Amino acid sequence: MKLCANLSLMFTEVPLLERFAKARACGFESVEIQFPYEESVEDLVKAKEAAQVEIVLINVPAGDLMTGGEGLASVPELTEDYSQALDLCIQYATALEVKAVNVLAGRCLDAEKETKYWQTFEWNLVKTADALVEHNILTTFEAINTKDMPGFLVHRAEHLWSLMDRLNHSNIKAQYDLYHMAMMGENLWHDLSTKSDQIGHIQFADMPGRGEPGTGGLALKQFFQIIEDSTYGGYVAAEYKPTQQTEETLNWMGPRVMPS
Template structure:
């Protein structure tokens, strides 16, 4: 598998700009960042180049989502704010030469508004895909479990496939997170085996604690084998919360690990 490390959750023992080199020293030649916007583009490009790693994925800014709000991508009244977030994301994505940009659907906290939120999200997803296609950057979106993030609009595997069918855009694929889907009781084996052509990015963590492989009950080695046997050829991202110093949680990588 083509592995990458999520620098938002891993190597947090050091500041963001130092995590690129940490990841490279541990055997990763690619990384992803949830929200890189705390640093300047120039700082990020320099850190990436010095460490000699690729940045394969970032998220579109999501407003107040991470502090309990609804975010931007699905809220009908916030389409202009989403446009501004997308413009900022494209600046970062093109400078970092990312392969994919992920759109977080966000929450719907008013049940009566759900249909409008779905319409808004799919419209924003489609126009994001149009804009990113001009830069040859894939657009992804993901399902997030409602135990960790109550009210998240896209939270089932079926949501992924139905949105893709309705949007029907050649530059849109699903970001499939093994942890989130396992937390929702989804059939990971079936999805990875039969939907690999619809998946543009994969992430993993053990569950239920979202720690490194071996800290929970998810049979990650088996799922890694399914991924390797499938037609999926994208990156598989370690997006877990280390239970100890990150370098000490990488035994699952085997011989890829380099001395720190």
């Protein structure tokens, strides 16, 4: 597997710009960042180049989503705000030479508006994919469990596959998060075995605590083997909340770990 580390959740013992070197010292040649926008593009480029790692994925800015709001990508009244967020994302994504950009659907807090929110999200997702294909950057979208994020629009595996079928866009694939899908009781064996051609990025954490492998009940080693045996050729990102200093939680990497 092509492993990468999520610098938004891991190595948080140090500031973001120092996490690149930390990750590299632990054997990661690739990283991802949820929202890199608090740092300048120039500083991020310097940090990644100094550490000799690549940034494989970032998210489009999501407005107030992380503080309990609905976000940007599905709210009909915020299409202009989403367009501005996408412009900013493209500036970062192209400068950082990322492989993929993830679009967070966000919440719908009024069930009566759900149909319109789905329409808006699909429109914004296609708009994003059309814009990014010119830069050879893949567009992904993910399902997030409704226990951690109540009201999240895309929250079932079926949402991923049905939307892929409806849009049938060559530059859109699903981002499949083992933690979120396990929290929703989805059939991870089935999805990883039969849907690998529709998956553009994979993330993992143990569950239910979202800690490192071995802190919960998810058979991650088995899932890693399924991924390796499948046709999936993308990155597999550790996106967990370490229960202790990050360097002490990497035993699951085995011989990949490099001496610090």
